Amino acid sequence: MCMRYLLILFLCFTTVNSYSQDSTNTKLPTRVKGTIISSSTNAPLSEVNIVNINQVVGTSTNDDGIFEIKAVANDTLLLSYLGYKSIKVRVTNDWLKFGNTEITMTELALALEEVTVKQLQLTGYLKVDMMAVPIQSNNRYRISGLPGQGYEAGRPNIATKVLGAIFNPADFLYNMFGKKPNEMRKLKKMKQDDEIRSQLAKRFDREMLLVLLQVNKYDLDEIVNQCNYSKDFINTANDLQILDAISECYEEYKVISRNNKRNKGKKKGRA
Known part of the structure; x- marks a missing residue:
């Protein structure tokens, strides 16, 4: 009997030790x-x-x-x-x-698109020539992470956007932001990573943003457009500026969404 108990204890110890070693070996680095x-x-x-x-x-x-x-x-x-x-x-x-x-x-074959340059026909008369220069009335805003620099954006103030959201609760922003909370959280994490921000500041292809948001190029442009940024901004901004623009718009959307829920709750309470 004593030998049987010793054998059982030995087998248990061997099994536990073997499991412990397997657990250690399968532990993967991060x-x-x-x-x-x-x-x-x-x-x-x-x-x-x-x-x-x-x-x-x-x-x-x-x-x-x-x-x-x-x-x-x-x-x-x-x-x-x-x-x-x-x-x-x-x-x-x-x-x-x-x-x-x-x-x-693998390398890409680069192909340059044809670019048409429109020259100004100058007459030599200052008043006439000034009228030929295109005028943009867009305001300039500072962007986080880029000290001393700015970007243009023909944006109305926040009050206008709030009113627009109240009267149009099922608009494009709700459909995009409301259904993609995980992707928007990833966008917020991107803002906190200095390496990613440094990469985005040098890029204009939107590739990284498209992958993280799980949208196509058209949808990304439409998100920025619905956030009331101008087409000039959409066409010329680098990826970091687009990231900050969408993040700011998303934060405003969350404020508007919370206010709408509170208003609905108050109306139900009165009813």
């Missing part, structure tokens, strides 16, 4: 490391932009094409580089387990 190279030259690419879409953190490759970023299994990384095709890469358990992974990016 960061992944990779090296990005060019498909045409096999040379490392430096300053490639990498953003973890799920964690909403960003980084870039060093001179050797190496990067390291916070990630867990099944996260998606968006890789983008000027002149190369952007790609999405899923973080796998094998990548987390075995460390550095080599990723290849």
Whole structure:
């Protein structure tokens, strides 16, 4: 009997110890490391932009094409580089387990669109020539993260927007913002990541914003347009300015939405 109990205890200890070791071995790191190279030259690419879409953190490759970023299994990384095709890469358990992974990016064939330049026909008379210069009546606003700079926006004041929202409660902004709270939370996290903000300040392709918001280019432009920013702003703003514009509009939308709910609650209470 004594030997049987000892055997049972030994088997239990072995099982617990084995489970403990397995748990330790399967514990995965919270960061992944990779090296990005060019498909045409096999040379490392430096300053490639990498953003973890799920964690909403960003980084870039060093001179050797190496990067390291916070990630867990099944996260998606968006890789983008000027002149190369952007790609999405899923973080796998094998990548987390075995460390550095080599990723290849492919060059894009660049094609320049035809641009028509309209010249001013100057007469030499100041009053006449001044009338030929297009006048824009848009105001300029400062944007966070860009000290000393500004952008134009033909926006009405907040009171006008509040009135518009009250009389049109099921407008485009409600449909976009109300149905995408997770994406808008990601946008807010982007504003807090200095690396991502630095990347967006240099970009005009809207790619990162499209991926995070899960919308197409037309919808993104329409969101900014419905936030009462001018077409000039939409066409010329960098991605950081678009991010800040949408974030500001979303915060105002939340205020308006809360006020509408309170007003409805008061009306029900009176009824």
